[in-house]
Amino acid sequence: MSHDIGVAVIGAGMAGRAHAHGYRSAGTVFSPGLPPVRLVSVADINEDLARDTAQRYGFQRGDSSWEAVVKADDIDAVSVVVANDLHREIVTELAAAGKHVLCEKPLAPTSADARAMIDAVAAGIVARVGFTFRRAPGISAVREQLRSGRLGRPLYISAQYWTDYGCDPQAPMSWRYRGRPGSGALADLGSHLTDVAEFLLGPVDSVHGAALTTVVPDRPVPIGHVVGHAHVEVSDRREPVENDDWASFSVRFANGATGDLSVSRIAYGHPNTLEFEVFCEHGALAFDVSRPGEFAIATGGLPGDTNGFRRVIVGVEHPYIAGGMAMDATGIGVGHNDSFVYQARAFLDEVAGRDELPRNASFADGLHNLQVQEAIVRSAGSDTRAAVDA
Numbered sequence: 584m585s586h587d588i589g590v591a592v593i594g595a596g597m598a599g600r601a602h603a604h605g606y607r608s609a610g611t612v613f614s615p616g617l618p619p620v621r622l623v624s625v626a627d628i629n630e631d632l633a634r635d636t637a638q639r640y641g642f643q644r645g646d647s648s649w650e651a652v653v654k655a656d657d658i659d660a661v662s663v664v665v666a667n668d669l670h671r672e673i674v675t676e677l678a679a680a681g682k683h684v685l686c687e688k689p690l691a692p693t694s695a696d697a698r699a700m701i702d703a704v705a706a707g708i709v710a711r712v713g714f715t716f717r718r719a720p721g722i723s724a725v726r727e728q729l730r731s732g733r734l735g736r737p738l739y740i741s742a743q744y745w746t747d748y749g750c751d752p753q754a755p756m757s758w759r760y761r762g763r764p765g766s767g768a769l770a771d772l773g774s775h776l777t778d779v780a781e782f783l784l785g786p787v788d789s790v791h792g793a794a795l796t797t798v799v800p801d802r803p804v805p806i807g808h809v810v811g812h813a814h815v816e817v818s819d820r821r822e823p824v825e826n827d828d829w830a831s832f833s834v835r836f837a838n839g840a841t842g843d844l845s846v847s848r849i850a851y852g853h854p855n856t857l858e859f860e861v862f863c864e865h866g867a868l869a870f871d872v873s874r875p876g877e878f879a880i881a882t883g884g885l886p887g888d889t890n891g892f893r894r895v896i897v898g899v900e901h902p903y904i905a906g907g908m909a910m911d912a913t914g915i916g917v918g919h920n921d922s923f924v925y926q927a928r929a930f931l932d933e934v935a936g937r938d939e940l941p942r943n944a945s946f947a948d949g950l951h952n953l954q955v956q957e958a959i960v961r962s963a964g965s966d967t968r969a970a971v972d973a
């Protein structure tokens with residue numbers, strides 16, 4: 584592709600703004616050569632929010648419907664950043680209109696929806712999923728350590744994604760609290776966590792011992808628009824919470840490693856804690872998303888009085904970060920918002936036919952992620968191990 588790339592973001596909520604920021608900054612990092620990025624539209628049924636977000640991030644216009652983006656001739660590539668149950672319809676229509684798509688996680692509510700989305704994407708259309716944590720430099724550095732084999736065979740992962748956005752029973756009802764079992768914390772946070780675990784250790788082949796718990800039974804209906812986890816004025820009317828606040832489960836990977844994972848939206852005192860430890864035959868690795876440009880490693884070969892975990896600051900030589908910072912120097916610091924820039928850049932590079940950064944997750948990865956989620960839900964109702972569908 585030699586001409587410029589017109590981009591749009593559908594959904595101007597919490598993550599939509601991160602996508603808008605990502606597109607705005609995508610051309611400022613890594614090597615030159617990305618065709619000019621035209622920031623065309625931010626679309627949201629809340630027109631004021633669409634306009635405000637478009638203005639903040641320098642997009643040409645705010646649209647009040649996703650259909651306007653589908654019909655627009657000046658848009659080539661689109662992020663879909665709305666509630667999960669809208670992904671299938673919007674992605675299908677965008678693909679039919681020949682637009683490249685970066686769809687947020689989870690790809691869809693069910694694996695059947697994801698299959699239909701895969702079928703809807705014709706050859707030549709770039710279709711990717713926003714498993715943004717794959718772009719955290721510390722996580723990809725841990726992956727490289729595991730792949731190098733220097734710590735021996737991976738044996739076990741303990742991983743948590745704990746948040747507290749639902750702790751307050753007065754937190755307003757939103758799309759996040761509605762849907763079938765597994766569509767709550769498991770879909771919202773577990774989709775990320777199982778993807779990270781598989782990014783590190785390869786595919787999960789079965790799940791057992793899941794528990795899905797709802798602790799806050801109902802929530803107040805908001806007066807006005809809710810963005811992300813924001814608290815807004817609420818009415819006296821309450822609606823039942825339909826899905827899980829907390830989920831925990833054990834996994835077995837195809838390579839024989841095992842793991843225990845848990846996710847929560849009611850983990851008091853944890854606004855956004857994604858952390859894990861991976862134990863291998865000859866060492867261990869640890870990561871904490873509050874320090875996304877670092878990891879910790881414990882290896883043999885050190886004198887007993889100084890052994891133990893060591894902190895490693897991921898440097899500019901690392902593939903997800905080299906050239907990825909405005910101040911291009913090790914130790915300057917990165918955050919989750921930078922990962923949205925790297926994700927947008929990898930997507931636009933692929934749209935432009937360039938091959939600089941590791942690709943974002945595919946729709947096939949998004950389908951597999953849902954098959955893992957469905958196995959987790961099956962295992963919650965059974966004493967036996969649930970195999971992940973292929």
Ligand SMILES: NC(=O)c1ccc[n+]([C@@H]2O[C@H](COP(=O)([O-])OP(=O)(O)OC[C@H]3O[C@@H](n4cnc5c(N)ncnc54)[C@H](O)[C@@H]3O)[C@@H](O)[C@H]2O)c1
Nearest residue numbers: 594595596597598599627628629664665687688715810811
């Ligand atoms: N990758 C990440 O780190 C990350 C983080 C948060 C959310 N997400 C994902 O992003 C998606 C959106 O989450 P969010 O937290 O931004 O939600 P949100 O509720 O903050 O925002 C969603 C927006 O979509 C708009 N919307 C609703 N119906 C619409 C329609 N028919 N057409 C156009 N716009 C419509 C709403 O008005 C709202 O502004 C979800 O799939 C979520 O899982 C990903």
